[in-house]
Amino acid sequence: MNRGRTPALALAVAAIPAAVGLGGCASTPDPATITVLNSATDTVEHAQNQKFFDLCAKPLGLKVRQTSVPADQVASKALRMASSRSLTDILELDGSELPQFADTGGLIPLKSVAVDITGMSPGAVSMGSYKGTQYGIARSVNSLALIYNTDLLRAAGLKPPTTWEELKATAKKLTRGKTYGMAFSASPNADGVYQFLPFFWSNGGDESHLDDGRGAGALQLWKDLVDDNSVSKAVVNWTQQDVNDQFVAGRAAMMVNGPWQVPVLNTHKDLHWAVATIPVPKAGGAPVPPIGGTVMTIPRTGDTGRQKTAAKLLNCLNSEKNQLSWGESVNNVPTRTAAAHQYSVNNPKLAAFADEVATARSRTARVGAGWPVVSDALAGAFQSVLTGQATPEKALKQAQAQATAGE
Template identity: 35%
Template structure:
């Protein structure tokens, strides 16, 4: 099905509101790209400009092309730029053969009519964890194969908690976490840092608390959503969290934690390497739900997708490339490099065997949800932006949590 101009324009607007959530984004084009052509050259786009051709990732891409009997020409883009270029390429009829995209963008590209179903290509996704592939599933059909997932948890500084008389095992719900923050502040240290910036990163970090209260993204102004926003506001008002959470990205929030002055940091799998370099002992616990248990957390990570091509004869080779990139043998080193949790139980087990510190992240990913899951699809950006705007309004004091979320719900319904 050829994408219509109207669908592409709407999709471009949606992609424009989604930004990179992990350390994987950033940078500029690594090379110019052209459409796949006959003569043994296939094209591949990814959001990893930080990895050049000599990196483990770059070498894997090249080898998967070689194993498929073709030259695989790779171009790396910033995450958001990649989504926009994909839509424009589809409009011009020169989309790449294979494309690795951020998971919230999948539904936008599907709506624009430019991605193939995995089932139509004969790609096997049975071993993929259901909640991970769910982020790329629309109307019960998957449109890509996840290369891995990352998500959020709470890092903690062991020395600070010990000095404040807090046992991290006691943090089981919101009340016990807030009580721990109070003890830390009383001991002269800082409580918790997170990102509440007015971008998708702010929504990404707010979702565990929103979902942990039982919130529903189609009802932002429910009592459950208000409870989550009120929790964050209390922490800022009482000095348990810094006021600069309003400007914090996930990177700057991590930098605050890395000073050694904060007890907790809400951050992601991708900070594990930095945690090892921080110079103090740390631990990781799942983000607690309001009344106990682990809160659902949003999945980050990318999907290997196959754009629609005029020459359908190319798909046989494309399938070989995708299968190579997502095989268990290649997922293990790839997800280790990207600091992702693998999308299959078999590879997860190998990851934990190699690095036991990944164990809490595996359980966090098991409790994770796709932001576009549950039928939201391309509606998600029209909900996320009002939500992060509400967080900003409440934490800055310009509106109460209820008023901020009332406004957000009204805006989301118009969207």
């Protein structure tokens, strides 16, 4: 999914390269075991990961041992391991975190150990790169789409909206009783920013020049939906999980959300839903959502032999066959375009997610390690507009000033 980074966490990341070079006691790593640090704390996901690790490690005569911690603890855990000279052979990071790690020199370029990224979607390549160098590879990615209640739209004689004007009209017609026509997250954190970006980017918004005027229309759209009572005013506090809860409870006919909600949606057999691409400003345009997920990197531990072995594992994990199998197991889209196409064929109900990944962008592509500051500024902008404290234009000017001051 997506996360922000606290200043303390950024400082921890900056300290990793120095920690790698520290002296001190360190146990000799088992030559037959490759280690991985990731955030797969969910029991099912951890087991699924292990299945694929074992599949690729067995032909190499190896075993893989995962260390899984909560996502917001990966960086600090990596620092502690680096300090004791026990950093793992593979470090799996959220895509938005990679620039901070790469900027410190703590990761090795994947090209230097022959990790193959050919045939991958441009957005996925961008998510794993920093200043033109590839440091990470993603097995699968996710994005956002419009998920809608097919029964409610059919009863109202409506089709999924494709443009912003259609979205406003459809949401208004679907708002009845305790059911709002639309739901999204506008929380003042990474969840809200992630959901705002498809509207901001699709209208030409530029995160490196927030006040150029092109993103104001996206803020106005969100304000119009709230002012029209087609969207609850409570969205300023809702996380993406809250949005899904509203949809499942029948209090929202449509929502912006990601494929990570599919397992929950599937447990409600009486809830009939489908997925469409996110509406765009004008007919014929392509939505530009953010691309999310994790990337696997190889830390600069100094052991070139283990680094080359880790690279062989990454190449196996990212074969078209394994990407497709992994993507289907976690409801994410493979990053190799051929595998993504087959994913759409095999999973037509989720095809819209695969379609959007083709035009999705990395949050860090333009501003790199400065993304956390920009993210906070954007969150402040839509919060101030939705709570009536500023116009879209004024909010984005303030956001640009905040981003510049935080550089």
